[in-house]
Amino acid sequence: MCQTQRARWSFRLQRALAVRHAALRTVLQDVCGLGPADAETELRSSRATLLRHTVAAGPHRAPWRRPRSGTPSPHAPQRPAVVMSHVDGARPLVSLLEGALPALLKGMTVVSETDHRTAVPTLAVLATAREAGLRPGGWAVAVDRRAADLRCVLTEHADEVSPQCCAWDPWRLPPPGLLVLRHDGDARAAARATIWSCFARAGRHCAATPLGAVHDTRLTAFLDHLAREAARFRPATALPHRQWHALLTEWTDAALGAGARPVRTGTPPGRAFPPVPDPILLMAPPHGAEGLPRPPLGPVALLVRFSAWAEVLHLARRTGPHLGVFTRTRLAQLSPQLAGLASPHIQLNAAPNAGLPPGLAHAGLGM
Structure with missing residues (x-):
């Protein structure tokens, strides 16, 4: 997809997720353990996050070009980079979109790392994204109960790690705010x-x-x-x-x-x-x-x-x-x-x- 098509896909994703509002709220409470007020806040924040990233990466922005080292062959295929992101169990929808959307809207491939508590909402959003027209193979999910080990493997093999707020270090807790x-x-x-x-x-x-x-x-x-x-x-x-x-x-x-x-x-x-x-x-x-x-x-x-x-x-x-x-x-x-x-x-x-x-x-x- 070109940049304009990706922006249109993002708007279709917003509408599709809005239709699934009640189902996602149930998942956030029953699977992720969020209370009713926190679940509603998460849904509102996810809609705002989706809209902000769509506008920020609109067609008026310059196209992303993958950084190159050395002088590549003129016949080398132009493939998008593979970006790894993570899902925060306290912000399952917002952290998922925060880590994946900027890369997806630039034509890159994303692998989102999640655990057993956030896997259900992650897979629900991924299925909705595909129904909205996301290209095949553009977004994958890796689920493991040992999230720290999985994150190390993904970080080693991905081309980029998506910048996210308070990304977890597998080996230690972050300092308190x-x-x-x-x-x-x-x-x-x-x-x-x-x-x-x-x-x-x-x-x-x-x-x-x-x-x-x-x-x-x-x-x-x-x-x-x-x-x-x-x-x-x-x-x-x-x-x-x-x-x-x-x-x-x-x-x-x-x-x-x-x-x-x-x-x-x-x-x-x-x-x-x-x-x-x-x-x-x-x-x-x-x-x-x-x-x-x-x-x-x-x-x-x-x-x-x-x-x-x-x-x-x-x-x-x-x-x-x-x-x-x-x-x-x-x-x-x-x-x-x-x-x-x-x-x-x-x-x-x-x-x-x-x-x-x-x-x-x-x-x-x-x-």
Whole structure:
């Protein structure tokens, strides 16, 4: 297909997925363990992702040309590169489209790596894409219960790895994201964002910020708002795997043993899988979070109090790619200080957003 035909295919895919809205919502809840609200949010986000990537790769864009090494033979066949992407179990539809669409819309072949929990929605989208007119062999799925081993094999043999937000390292957990309430920030808004970014989808989506830093002067107001927000929160999304239930219990016991105190601890879930635990809120000991084990995947919020902005910058240098800062200070004043951080996703006065902007995705595929 030419570029215009691929854009038309993408719009047909949008319509076809809209028709299957109810079926996909059922799959997200029954197979992937997402709660009703999280499933609806995932469906809305997937439609927005599909539209943004389609517009970003429209026919007005320059065609993609595969990078070449040396001087190839003039008779060498022009074949699209093979791109590997992965599916995040907390964002099964959005991460699938985020990793595959930029490459598919440039005529490349995609292999999407998934596990047994995300295989059903992945295969449903793939079947819909073929019905919408995707060329044969353009998109394949690799399913394995040992996702880390499968990812290593695919990465070795693929020509490209699709740029995706918070791509998982098979050998270690990613560092936690950070949410900061400065001395001049809105405590109520920060409390609401903490509930969303720590506990939504069982605290396991890529923009989760299980680590929160709160200024001493805002701590009392923040905890009051957080207690009210947490009392209204009703967890519905399950943990990704059985072992995370045990990891949550072990981490909570270790943190309490190291001096953390409970702000609110969740009720241990029943034995039925998938488990849906209540949120866990802990206040770090006076020495901070450095001596505590890293928070695991799950609905966890570990709060750290600070009195100097330098403490936050020191903490942010060892946290993940997502950072949220609640403040009334102008961005122009904060930018020189935040520029030295590794976090590419910095959000002011809001919870961080999951996902990679379409422009960055296209830039990573030779655009």
